Amino acid sequence: MSDEVEPGFVRVRLDLAYDGKDFSGWAKQTARRTVQGEIEDALRTVTRSSRTYDLTVAGRTDAGVHARGQVAHVDLPDEVWAEHGEKLLRRMAGRMAPDVRIWRIAPAPDGFNARFSALWRRYAYRVADRPGGVDPLVRGHVLWHDRPLDMAAMNEAAARMVGEHDFAAYCKKREGATTIRTLQKLSWERDEATGILTATVQADAFCHNMVRALIGAALFVGDGRRPAEWPAQVLVARVRDPGVHVVRPHGLTLEEVAYPADELLAARAVEARNVRTLPGGGCC
Incomplete structure (x- = not known):
C-alpha cells in the first residue's frame, strides 16, 4: 500500500486535543457524537465543501478517553488548501465545540501517515x-x-x-x-x-x-x-x-x-503494516 498523495491534493497534519467525556470515541458513527465526526463536519463547513474529507488518526481512542497529543492527517485538494490554509486553524476553532481543539495545521512531509508512520x-x-x-x-x-x-x-x-x-x-x-x-x-x-x-x-x-x-x-x-x-x-x-x-x-x-525523521517516514509506514510474529510462534 502506497502513502503517496493523490495528484492534485496536499496531505495536511493536524495536532489536536480533546476531552473525551461527551464523545462516543474517535471514529465517526451514525447518530453519535465523535471526535472524527466533529472535526470533519467543521472542516467541510469552513472550506465550504460539498464533500467530506476523511481523517486518518494516530490512535483511535474509545468512548470517554481523552487526548492531549493526538495526531491526524487529511488530504485536501490543492485549491482548497491554497484558499483556506492560512486561516484554517482560526476558523476551525470558531466552528468546533470547546471540548476539542486543534493546535496546529500544516502540510505534512512526504511519506507521512498519521497512523502507520508513528514510532x-x-x-x-x-x-x-x-x-x-x-x-x-x-x-x-x-x-x-x-x-x-x-x-x-x-x-x-x-x-x-x-x-x-x-x-x-x-x-x-x-x-x-x-x-x-x-x-x-x-x-x-x-x-x-x-x-x-x-x-x-x-x-x-x-x-x-x-x-x-x-x-x-x-x-x-x-x-x-x-x-x-x-x-x-x-x-x-x-x-x-x-x-x-x-x-x-x-x-x-x-x-x-512520536514520529521518525522526515526521510524515514515512508519506510516506517511500510514496516508498521507488516504482520508481526514472535520467534517460534504465529502472528496471533
Whole structure:
C-alpha cells in the first residue's frame, strides 16, 4: 500500500486535543457524537465543501478517553488548501465545540501517515486512592480506587510486562489482527502533593482495551488482591482472564505520538503494516 498523495491534493497534519467525556470515541458513527465526526463536519463547513474529507488518526481512542497529543492527517485538494490554509486553524476553532481543539495545521512531509508512520504512542492513566475520593476539579480525568495502592508492588509487576509480547490476554480480539505489541514503558509515579498515581504506558501500538486492561491488572496487585507475578502469568497464558478488569475510560489520556525523521517516514509506514510474529510462534 502506497502513502503517496493523490495528484492534485496536499496531505495536511493536524495536532489536536480533546476531552473525551461527551464523545462516543474517535471514529465517526451514525447518530453519535465523535471526535472524527466533529472535526470533519467543521472542516467541510469552513472550506465550504460539498464533500467530506476523511481523517486518518494516530490512535483511535474509545468512548470517554481523552487526548492531549493526538495526531491526524487529511488530504485536501490543492485549491482548497491554497484558499483556506492560512486561516484554517482560526476558523476551525470558531466552528468546533470547546471540548476539542486543534493546535496546529500544516502540510505534512512526504511519506507521512498519521497512523502507520508513528514510532510510538504514550498514554497516561491517573488514579487516586485517598479514602475521601478524587478532587472534584479533576474527577473527569482521574479514577478513584477505594483501596490503598502499593506503588512499589505495581512497578515490580510492570517491569515484568515490558518488551515484545503477545498481549492477547489483555486485548479485545479483532478478526485478522495481531495482538503482538512492543511495550516500551510501563511504570507508576505518585504525586506527593495530590496523592495521584500516574501510569506511563508507551508502545509502538496498542490493541483494543490493552491499556485499560493492563491498568486493571496493576490495581489488583497494588491493593494486595494479586501477587506481583500475576499480570505476567496472565500475559504468558495468551487468553483473556476473567480476573483482569478493564478499568473505566475517563482516567486515560493519549499524551504524545512520536514520529521518525522526515526521510524515514515512508519506510516506517511500510514496516508498521507488516504482520508481526514472535520467534517460534504465529502472528496471533
